[in-house]
Amino acid sequence: MAVVKMKNAPVALLDSDNRCHVADFIASLYPVSDQYKKLLSDKIFLRSLKKGEMLVKKGEVCSFICFIRSGLIRGFIEYSKGDITTWISCENELVTSITGFFKNQPAKENIQAIENCIVECIHAEDLMLLYEQCPEQHIITRLVLENYYQDAEARAFIARLPTAMEKYDALFLSDSYRNILQRAPLKYIASFLGIRIETLSRLRQQKSQGK
Numbered sequence: 001m002a003v004v005k006m007k008n009a010p011v012a013l014l015d016s017d018n019r020c021h022v023a024d025f026i027a028s029l030y031p032v033s034d035q036y037k038k039l040l041s042d043k044i045f046l047r048s049l050k051k052g053e054m055l056v057k058k059g060e061v062c063s064f065i066c067f068i069r070s071g072l073i074r075g076f077i078e079y080s081k082g083d084i085t086t087w088i089s090c091e092n093e094l095v096t097s098i099t100g101f102f103k104n105q106p107a108k109e110n111i112q113a114i115e116n117c118i119v120e121c122i123h124a125e126d127l128m129l130l131y132e133q134c135p136e137q138h139i140i141t142r143l144v145l146e147n148y149y150q151d152a153e154a155r156a157f158i159a160r161l162p163t164a165m166e167k168y169d170a171l172f173l174s175d176s177y178r179n180i181l182q183r184a185p186l187k188y189i190a191s192f193l194g195i196r197i198e199t200l201s202r203l204r205q206q207k208s209q210g211k
Contacts (some may be wrong), residue, residue, distance in 0.1 A: 023041055042129070043123075043127075047066075049073075051115055055073065062107055065124050068091050071091070071114075074181065074192075083191070085189075085192040088114070089194060113184070158193070164200075168200070
């Protein structure tokens with residue numbers, strides 16, 4: 001059973017100001033001290049992913065969580081006729097294998113870049129150090145989990161809508177997914193919605209014509 005650590009993975013160049021983007025994101029959720037930002041920045045490592053590259057493969061134990069600085073990433077599961085996209089995330093979102101990062105178990109899905117990406121990552125053991133040294137990490141994690149629970153609820157709601165048009169409309173009305181709709185390949189969006197790509201193409205055309 002492979003454990004994905006990525007300590008020696010190819011890294012992207014830091015900004016000229018050596019800025020940690022995930023620290024800025026966290027500060028937008030909750031006021032944090034300069035000490036916290038420094039400790040977090042010291043634990044962050046960067047990775048660049050090419051379009052189509054796998055971040056995590058099913059069966060691996062993923063020991064890190066990533067903040068998307070740029071690009072699109074999807075999760076998918078494999079089945080006999082291809083694969084099913086389970087989620088798509090973009091900039092300023094976090095991605096990981098839940099079973100790997102929190103339970104130290106093999107990933108149930110694959111995680112793949114669908115654009116060239118730069119991600120900022122932290123290993124589970126380093127996050128545990130932040131919990132021990134920075135009490136605000138508990139509040140930050142609660143806020144992040146609240147947001148992602150709402151996202152999971154929204155995905156479950158979309159999946160249960162009875163018609164393709166209702167599913168597409170729900171996705172189109174979401175601020176974050178509207179951006180993804182404009183960027184992600186149609187085959188991944190159709191798979192995520194559980195509809196045929198031909199149906200998605202027709203719905204997009206109807207939307208563009210104002211129907």
